[in-house]
Amino acid sequence: MKRLLFGLLITSMLLVSCGSPAGSGPAAAPNTALQLTPLPTDVVPTAVTPPSGEPRILTVMTHDSFAASVGVIQEFEKSNNVKVNFVKSGDAGAALNKAILTKDAPIADMFYGVDNTFLSRALDAGIFESYASPLIDSIPDEFKLDLKNRALPVDYGDVCINYSKAYFSKNGLAVPASLDDLIKPEYKDLLVVENPATSSPGLAFLLATIQKYGDPGYLDYWKALKANGVVVVDGWETAYYTNFTGSSGAGPQPMVVSYSTSPAAEFAYSKTPLNDSPDGNINAPGTCFRQIEFVGILAGTKNRDIAEKFVDFMLDVTFQEDMPTNMWVYPVNPKAAVPEIFTSYSQPAIQPATVPANLDEKRDSWIEAWNQAVLH
Amino acid sequence: MPIVNFRKVLPWLAPSIFLSLFFFYPLTRILALGLDFSFFQKSPHFLSQTLEILRFTFYEAALSTLLTLVVGLPLAHLFAHYDFPGKKVLRVLTAVPFMLPTVVVAAGFNALLGPRGWINLGWMAFFQLDRAPLVFIGTLSAILIAHVFYNSTIVIRLVGNAWASMDPHLGDAALSMGASPRQVLMGITLPLLRPSIFAASLLVFLFDFTSYGVILLLGGPRFATIEVEIYIQALQMLNLPAASLLSLVQLICTLGFSAIYARYIVRVTAAIKPRAASLNQTRPRLKGQKLYVTGMIIFLVIFFVLPLLALPLRSVSQLEANRADLSQVKQTVTFDYYRELFVNRNDSLFYVPPFQAARNSLFYASITVILSLLLGFPAAAALARPGKLEKWLDPLLMLPLGASSVTLGLGYILTFNRPLFFSQFTFLTSPMLVPLAHTTIALPFVIRSLQAALAQIPSQLREAASVLGAPRWKIWLYVDWPIISRAVISAGAFAFTISLGEFGAASLLTRPDYPTLPTAIYRFLSQPGGLNYGQAMAMATILMLVCGLGILLIESFRLPGSGDF
Numbered sequence: 023m024k025r026l027l028f029g030l031l032i033t034s035m036l037l038v039s040c041g042s043p044a045g046s047g048p049a050a051a052p053n054t055a056l057q058l059t060p061l062p063t064d065v066v067p068t069a070v071t072p073p074s075g076e077p078r079i080l081t082v083m084t085h086d087s088f089a090a091s092v093g094v095i096q097e098f099e100k101s102n103n104v105k106v107n108f109v110k111s112g113d114a115g116a117a118l119n120k121a122i123l124t125k126d127a128p129i130a131d132m133f134y135g136v137d138n139t140f141l142s143r144a145l146d147a148g149i150f151e152s153y154a155s156p157l158i159d160s161i162p163d164e165f166k167l168d169l170k171n172r173a174l175p176v177d178y179g180d181v182c183i184n185y186s187k188a189y190f191s192k193n194g195l196a197v198p199a200s201l202d203d204l205i206k207p208e209y210k211d212l213l214v215v216e217n218p219a220t221s222s223p224g225l226a227f228l229l230a231t232i233q234k235y236g237d238p239g240y241l242d243y244w245k246a247l248k249a250n251g252v253v254v255v256d257g258w259e260t261a262y263y264t265n266f267t268g269s270s271g272a273g274p275q276p277m278v279v280s281y282s283t284s285p286a287a288e289f290a291y292s293k294t295p296l297n298d299s300p301d302g303n304i305n306a307p308g309t310c311f312r313q314i315e316f317v318g319i320l321a322g323t324k325n326r327d328i329a330e331k332f333v334d335f336m337l338d339v340t341f342q343e344d345m346p347t348n349m350w351v352y353p354v355n356p357k358a359a360v361p362e363i364f365t366s367y368s369q370p371a372i373q374p375a376t377v378p379a380n381l382d383e384k385r386d387s388w389i390e391a392w393n394q395a396v397l398h
Numbered sequence: 399m400p401i402v403n404f405r406k407v408l409p410w411l412a413p414s415i416f417l418s419l420f421f422f423y424p425l426t427r428i429l430a431l432g433l434d435f436s437f438f439q440k441s442p443h444f445l446s447q448t449l450e451i452l453r454f455t456f457y458e459a460a461l462s463t464l465l466t467l468v469v470g471l472p473l474a475h476l477f478a479h480y481d482f483p484g485k486k487v488l489r490v491l492t493a494v495p496f497m498l499p500t501v502v503v504a505a506g507f508n509a510l511l512g513p514r515g516w517i518n519l520g521w522m523a524f525f526q527l528d529r530a531p532l533v534f535i536g537t538l539s540a541i542l543i544a545h546v547f548y549n550s551t552i553v554i555r556l557v558g559n560a561w562a563s564m565d566p567h568l569g570d571a572a573l574s575m576g577a578s579p580r581q582v583l584m585g586i587t588l589p590l591l592r593p594s595i596f597a598a599s600l601l602v603f604l605f606d607f608t609s610y611g612v613i614l615l616l617g618g619p620r621f622a623t624i625e626v627e628i629y630i631q632a633l634q635m636l637n638l639p640a641a642s643l644l645s646l647v648q649l650i651c652t653l654g655f656s657a658i659y660a661r662y663i664v665r666v667t668a669a670i671k672p673r674a675a676s677l678n679q680t681r682p683r684l685k686g687q688k689l690y691v692t693g694m695i696i697f698l699v700i701f702f703v704l705p706l707l708a709l710p711l712r713s714v715s716q717l718e719a720n721r722a723d724l725s726q727v728k729q730t731v732t733f734d735y736y737r738e739l740f741v742n743r744n745d746s747l748f749y750v751p752p753f754q755a756a757r758n759s760l761f762y763a764s765i766t767v768i769l770s771l772l773l774g775f776p777a778a779a780a781l782a783r784p785g786k787l788e789k790w791l792d793p794l795l796m797l798p799l800g801a802s803s804v805t806l807g808l809g810y811i812l813t814f815n816r817p818l819f820f821s822q823f824t825f826l827t828s829p830m831l832v833p834l835a836h837t838t839i840a841l842p843f844v845i846r847s848l849q850a851a852l853a854q855i856p857s858q859l860r861e862a863a864s865v866l867g868a869p870r871w872k873i874w875l876y877v878d879w880p881i882i883s884r885a886v887i888s889a890g891a892f893a894f895t896i897s898l899g900e901f902g903a904a905s906l907l908t909r910p911d912y913p914t915l916p917t918a919i920y921r922f923l924s925q926p927g928g929l930n931y932g933q934a935m936a937m938a939t940i941l942m943l944v945c946g947l948g949i950l951l952i953e954s955f956r957l958p959g960s961g962d963f
């Protein structure tokens with residue numbers, strides 16, 4: 023044991039005394055002396071003989087929920103002789119904030135995961151360079167929110183209310199068909215939502231109610247929801263796994279603000295094969311909010327050429343078809359097939375709410391007023 | 399400041415360079431960028447809101463600290479004075495909560511006290527109720543109980559160590575001269591324990607004061623501390639000026655508490671000849687003692703073990719299909735979630751193999767232990783006999799504990815995103831930044847634990863050795879070291895747990911290619927589905943095991959020359 027301690031002591035002293043290992047550049051290769059264990063994916067590119075020397079490194083900054091298949095990313099790496107490094111930087115808000123803070127010396131070449139509620143913030147901060155990808159023409163206009171193509175849409179998801187099928191059938195209760203229904207006495211104490219100040223689905227659902235009832239009408243609606251026993255928690259993890267009846271947490275509320283695809287995910291990630299998803303989602307007009315996620319090339323990148331290629335790759339069919347079951351979102355490219363599990367167990371939103379034009383100037387005051395009405 | 403000679407500055411060299419580079423510099427940079435006092439005019443409500451939040455933060459922190467002392471002191475006494483079967487394991491178990499991610503602790507409490515928890519379900523079945531009678535989640539009590547659950551270990555270890563090596567002859571002498579046990583407690587025991595009680599209270603208070611996960615998850619959105627508000631302003635509203643102002647308020651408060659502590663601690667410290675801890679420990683013999691020890695063990699099990707037990711239980715229990723109807727689901731035991739941890743189901747790029755996550759976590763934790771001990775030791779030694787310089791530096795050392803981790807994290811991003819000074823090395827992209835950041839948090843802990851122990855060594859012991867002709871290093875080796883080695887072990891265990899449990903998302907960048915156990919837990923919990931939930935619980939159980947075994951190993955170290963203290 024002493025020996026181990028001594029070994030660690032020496033290693034740590036070395037690390038302290040020489041802050042600068044041989045590898046240079048912003049994305050220095052992992053120092054092998056650190057004895058850390060990188061994931062096997064790091065090793066893969068060396069197995070492929072690169073067509074022209076060392077692979078270049080593309081750094082993609084993203085939020086914690088980003089996911090993709092090894093094979094798909096490898097396909098891009100192989101054909102372009104590139105190693106893609108992903109840097110995860112917290113949830114969507116935190117990640118964007120970090121990208122804005124570092125815009126003078128960007129730590130990445132591109133950023134994926136700014137959504138439509140934060141988009142204008144990102145554009146105003148000027149963190150993105152325009153790139154008119156050849157694939158942008160094939161994407162429906164409803165997703166293209168930046169006409170200068172600084173931020174390009176990649177995927178969308180609907181924030182909708184999920185419900186536990188068993189609870190509703192057992193109690194002979196009809197599934198609510200509108201926001202109005204939720205304030206009826208038969209649904210008392212049945213809904214859990216997220217705080218819009220700390221959670222992105224929480225903000226999305228608040229925006230859906232603002233679109234429906236206007237400002238300040240939404241506040242009266244929320245007061246009625248409060249009187250009807252709505253439960254507010256800090257974030258999605260708590261709402262879904264602690265409070266929601268239809269998850270493994272088996273909590274007390276049979277309805278939760280989540281995503282339209284969560285019932286499909288419940289089906290896919292079941293330990294024992296199921297005949298049907300235990301949950302469903304409400305998709306009635308005006309009850310959902312559509313989140314669109316964007317990718318952009320960070321201003322000042324030295325790898326603009328590969329960054330462009332990766333943007334194209336993200337918009338193309340292979341990545342678009344890989345994305346749904348990794349991140350539980352819908353592809354924006356109409357050529358990409360939506361997996362069967364989505365069509366069987368999730369209902370896409372009908373006439374979902376979208377981002378209001380004055381969101382950026384109103385966001386804080388809406389949340390503050392909501393806070394006063396619901397939490398005090 | 400007066401000119402200080404080199405000898406006095408020397409012990410401070412390494413810790414101050416370290417803290418300047420990895421704490422003060424990034425903090426100054428982010429505050430300089432964000433601070434904007436014209437902000438007051440722009441939002442008139444800011445001041446009154448901040449005062450309200452500040453009031454609640456003080457209130458919950460003071461109340462939590464008090465309760466932690468009420469729970470921790472008897473337990474410190476128990477561990478210091480009695481020998482009983484299972485003592486080692488129970489002592490380790492009290493430290494495990496300290497590093498568990500809040501999501502996981504919340505799940506544990508929920509399994510026990512939630513609307514569908516065991517207690518409520520049992521109560522409902524017994525009294526034929528159709529609604530859960532006990533409301534726990536979302537109350538101030540939940541916040542307080544979670545704080546006590548998290549932080550009791552600080553009191554148990556800091557005060558317990560001092561108590562264990564206190565010479566019982568003083569009390570015995572007083573008793574034989576007719577003092578009542580109460581007089582002994584108030585007149586001898588407590589005064590002698592004051593330095594350690596104060597150090598523990600300060601640490602606990604600062605942890606509660608900057609509390610964030612517990613408030614959000616267990617208290618719910620009706621409660622906000624300064625740190626919660628900083629998080630909302632900085633990362634959700636993207637309002638840096640507000641976040642910076644709040645961070646400054648929090649820093650000033652921390653500095654205030656630490657300054658008061660530093661002034662007071664010198665006056666209450668009395669150095670008394672210590673005694674080997676093992677000599678003070680007995681097996682409970684009298685009937686009263688047995689009753690006391692048994693009672694305390696039962697309390698320990700209920701308060702610490704049951705919420706922890708909920709996780710391993712959930713990680714092996716299967717719960718499927720008809721989830722609305724819990725009463726009819728047969729819960730069967732399964733190890734599938736553990737098996738599933740080793741499978742990369744849909745070929746995910748961010749799949750985390752459990753062994754690698756455990757190895758990375760352990761590696762970061764070891765570096766943190768070694769670095770914080772190396773840096774903390776000289777500083778603690780100097781602080782134990784404070785001169786003018788130390789009185790100035792002392793409050794500053796506690797700042798890393800009171801600084802907002804969100805603000806500091808943004809400061810790191812802003813500072814280390816480019817090569818530092820003349821080197822070519824960018825810290826931000828290096829995995830080494832993680833243990834360095836952990837060390838800034840662990841350092842105040844290590845310094846406080848060691849300082850409390852060092853201050854108790856009577857100077858006569860050193861003087862006697864010196865008169866007899868022992869050189870400085872020999873005095874240190876044969877006088878100081880044996881007495882403080884126990885505190886060194888404790889300090890190391892704290893640094894270890896701090897590093898193991900820290901989840902970098904709020905403060906740093908997560909590097910998916912160097913996953914740790916907490917990041918793996920969060921990865922599972924961020925997606926819906928029974929398998930994800932089960933695997934998160936399985937991973938949390940592994941984290942608990944790794945942490946428990948790590949502490950057990952550290953605490954069973956016999957440092958050379960440590961004797962029995």
